[in-house]
Amino acid sequence: MKFESLYRHFLLTKATHLPVISEEGELLGLLSKDRVHRELSDLGREREDLEQIPLEILETELHENLLLYFKESTQIPVIGLDGEKKDNWDKPRFLASFTRLDSSQGRDPKLEEIESKLEKKKENADSVQWFMELILSHFPDxxxxxxxxxxxxxxxxxxxxxxxxxxxxxxxxxxxxxxxxxxxxxxxxxxxxxxxxxxxxxxxxxxxxxxxxxxxxxxxxxxxxxxxxxxxxxxxxxxSSFAHPSGDGDLEFPNLGDAFRSKLPLESVLEEMEAHYIHKSLKRNSNNISHTATELGVPRTTLQNRIRFLKLSERFQNEGKVKTVIPRKRSEKPEEKPKKVASKKNSSPLKKAKTVQKPVKSSKPTTKGKKQSPKPRQAGKKSKKRR
Incomplete structure (x- = not known):
């Protein structure tokens, strides 16, 4: 069998591709008219007799020209591997056989690599999309x-x-x-x-x-x-940091960006800034009023009034380090303050009682001293005169 014998089938039909079947009648591929032309145009090559049609030259893709052929003709000639005509198929039978064709026999390995990469890319895209949805659904805000x-x-x-x-x-x-x-x-x-x-x-x-x-x-x-x-x-x-003051020690305040975007009254923004600023200074000075006042450059009474007005203990009540009563000295503790005040009040009336009794005791010896003092002087004078 030579390619010249294969070309004679295309002279008898207008089809650009002819189905090639095996001995069992299964479709193996499509023989292209252009491929037969290329083999015949190579004049420098000696064409040997072939036992059967090479499977390498068969195509496994369905071309549009082949579908257009069935609009003009109802049947298409079918040849075997030996190059001889075996049967005529109509369009339904041809399409049924073509769907059963194993496309992996004549597929290009590069196409398989491309398809596998596309499948992996699609899987990665699906996994990324799933992970993004998971992140957004659990976003804290x-x-x-x-x-x-x-x-x-x-x-x-x-x-x-x-x-x-x-x-x-x-x-x-x-x-x-x-x-x-x-x-x-x-x-x-x-x-x-x-x-x-x-x-x-x-x-x-x-x-x-x-x-x-x-x-x-x-x-x-x-x-x-x-x-x-x-x-x-x-x-x-x-x-909003202004609506929910957390009192977090690591928070850098004031944040002017939040202040400008808050659209709150100026007094509220200034009070919030002043409260955080005084709170930071108190923490640096271990909650000592005197040292904090010196650092801020204000009198101690002014600082105490601002602490009461701004209600620092209520603003930062979630922070465990800030105490409700701020001591004046580092050595003092908030619980000992009321005891010391009470002791001072108890001791003051005793001191007043002593001062009242002192003039009574001191008046008697002073009178006796005045009466007794002239007697020795007079006795001395008389003794001198006697001598």
Missing amino acids: GLLATDVNGSTIFYNESFENHILTKPLFRDSLQLAEKYLHNLNREVLATYLKDHDLSLGKDADTSVLYTNITELKVTLRIVTLKKEKKVFGFLYHFSP
């Missing part, structure tokens, strides 16, 4: 993501348990969507008003801040963009 129209796409457990249950939202997601959608417009309008209604290079609306006093949180509104197109908004609810 409340998160809510909406589309451009304000409809909810995602929210985590912190938002559901700590934000949505507040009286402002009344555990209603629709009420929260409506409130945040209107608030987003108001914050953007305020930003544009502060920047002279311009969106130039200096204006950055990707992240906006506001404070919700009813929830006692600082709200961060993040615009979700992709290729300069807005797809939605992310609302990040973080606890």
